[in-house]
Amino acid sequence: MHHEYIDKYSRLDSVVHKIDSRTKMILSFLLILIITAFNNFYPVLIIMPLIVIAILLSKVPVMFFLRRIAICLPFLLFLFFLPFSKAVLLFSKSASSITIITLLMSTTTFSGFLEALKFFKTPKIFILMLSFFYRYLFLFIDNIHRMRHACDSRCFSKKQSFKPATVSGMIGNLVVRSYEQSERVYLAMLARGYNDSG
Amino acid sequence: MIQVRNLHHCYPDGTKSLNGASLRIKENEFVALIGRNGSGKTTLLLHLNGILEPKRGSVVVGGLELKKKNLGEIRNKVGIVFQNPDDMLFSATVFEDAAFGPRNQGLSEKETDERVKSALNRVGVFHLKDKNPHHLSLGQKKRVSIAAVLSMEPSVIVFDEPTSHLDPRGRKEIMELICSLNCTKIIATHELELLKYCNSVHVIDGGRIVHSGSGVGNEILKKYEII
Numbered sequence: 001m002h003h004e005y006i007d008k009y010s011r012l013d014s015v016v017h018k019i020d021s022r023t024k025m026i027l028s029f030l031l032i033l034i035i036t037a038f039n040n041f042y043p044v045l046i047i048m049p050l051i052v053i054a055i056l057l058s059k060v061p062v063m064f065f066l067r068r069i070a071i072c073l074p075f076l077l078f079l080f081f082l083p084f085s086k087a088v089l090l091f092s093k094s095a096s097s098i099t100i101i102t103l104l105m106s107t108t109t110f111s112g113f114l115e116a117l118k119f120f121k122t123p124k125i126f127i128l129m130l131s132f133f134y135r136y137l138f139l140f141i142d143n144i145h146r147m148r149h150a151c152d153s154r155c156f157s158k159k160q161s162f163k164p165a166t167v168s169g170m171i172g173n174l175v176v177r178s179y180e181q182s183e184r185v186y187l188a189m190l191a192r193g194y195n196d197s198g
Numbered sequence: 199m200i201q202v203r204n205l206h207h208c209y210p211d212g213t214k215s216l217n218g219a220s221l222r223i224k225e226n227e228f229v230a231l232i233g234r235n236g237s238g239k240t241t242l243l244l245h246l247n248g249i250l251e252p253k254r255g256s257v258v259v260g261g262l263e264l265k266k267k268n269l270g271e272i273r274n275k276v277g278i279v280f281q282n283p284d285d286m287l288f289s290a291t292v293f294e295d296a297a298f299g300p301r302n303q304g305l306s307e308k309e310t311d312e313r314v315k316s317a318l319n320r321v322g323v324f325h326l327k328d329k330n331p332h333h334l335s336l337g338q339k340k341r342v343s344i345a346a347v348l349s350m351e352p353s354v355i356v357f358d359e360p361t362s363h364l365d366p367r368g369r370k371e372i373m374e375l376i377c378s379l380n381c382t383k384i385i386a387t388h389e390l391e392l393l394k395y396c397n398s399v400h401v402i403d404g405g406r407i408v409h410s411g412s413g414v415g416n417e418i419l420k421k422y423e424i425i
């Protein structure tokens with residue numbers, strides 16, 4: 001099945017990818033802290049050129065970052081309520097933070113990321129939840145794909161029969177399917193000796 | 199080793215899936231459970247390590263009655279490879295998935311590491327150890343889910359359709375692997391050619407064991423609509 005992974009570019013091979021994930025994590029965290037803590041443009045102006053160099057070194061397509069940055073475009077709406085410089089500052093701060101996070105996530109595999117969290121003594125349950133999230137996201141998307149394939153192969157097209165009843169049935173089915181699958185995964189975990197307190 | 203007596207089970211929606219099933223399995227036996235779709239194979243197997251608890255009847259594993267207080271010990275002894283590998287694999291990497299069981303057994307990281315490596319090697323997926331289990335082919339997932347149970351080194355392993363999704367070569371490899379395991383093995387299957395590997399065959403129909411023996415004849419297979 002085809003879907004974009006959160007850590008889509010994390011298996012590329014570059015200098016940035018080779019840096020230990022723990023180092024990258026601390027560094028990203030610090031940079032974001034600095035960028036958000038100060039109430040002026042200097043941190044952004046100093047840090048972002050370095051980040052841009054890192055991006056170029058990492059071989060991750062620049063378009064990918066631009067699309068991510070688009071997420072914080074709504075912040076520009078503040079232009080209407082705030083003084084110009086305040087709004088631009090807000091936008092540049094959020095855009096920089098997103099760029100840094102994106103760089104971290106696309107140069108670290110998700111499992112490397114979890115390893116790093118483990119190293120920093122993050123509670124086990126939290127790590128387990130994150131790894132589930134990563135796993136279930138795909139299961140969920142896969143279920144949608146599977147259902148779409150099942151529909152498409154039986155000539156379900158939007159124009160033809162986009163009946164509310166059909167679609168709501170599908171959504172209901174999707175929820176039940178995902179829920180029951182999570183039950184079964186949980187049972188399989190129990191079968192391998194997992195206990196909740198563990 | 200395992201004794202199931204007069205087991206009844208009913209799913210929440212009212213489906214009666216087991217109707218007084220009884221069965222004995224000796225230590226180190228290789229047992230096949232066959233029966234048509236919906237005859238209750240999966241339901242019966244899920245009782246063997248307490249995923250489902252007996253409502254009526256009893257299950258005894260290695261002298262331990264299946265009860266809440268014995269669950270931990272029984273799950274240590276009995277491993278289940280589920281019918282659908284997607285239900286078993288949930289970690290970020292294949293390695294992590296295979297390490298899940300041993301860690302729950304309280305093994306050290308070093309022991310876990312060794313167990314996982316040998317299990318992955320045995321099913322021939324060691325080279326996939328850093329991949330996301332979700333991005334594997336179905337046959338590869340099936341192998342990983344087998345490794346995830348092998349790494350726990352249980353004394354009984356239950357396989358619900360171990361050879362589904364495998365290519366003919368893989369099917370032979372996995373069956374030979376299962377044969378070579380030094381423990382009690384139980385498989386539920388629709389593939390009659392696998393019966394030649396087993397020492398005993400149980401036929402289930404309508405939630406009840408209707409035939410037990412070292413083999414099974416064509417009349418019985420026809421009678422219970424398996425062929």
Ligand SMILES: Nc1ncnc2c1ncn2[C@@H]1O[C@H](COP(=O)(O)OP(=O)(O)OP(=O)(O)O)[C@@H](O)[C@H]1O
Binds near residue numbers: 209233234235238241
């Ligand atoms: N979660 C469930 N809820 C309700 N009924 C169920 C559930 N799972 C199974 N059943 C019913 O219980 C009966 C036994 O099912 P079971 O899964 O044990 O069959 P099986 O022998 O494993 O079949 P197959 O060969 O298709 O895997 C069937 O009639 C089935 O419809």
Ligand SMILES: [Mg+2]
Binds near residue numbers: 239281
């Ligand atoms: Mg079944």
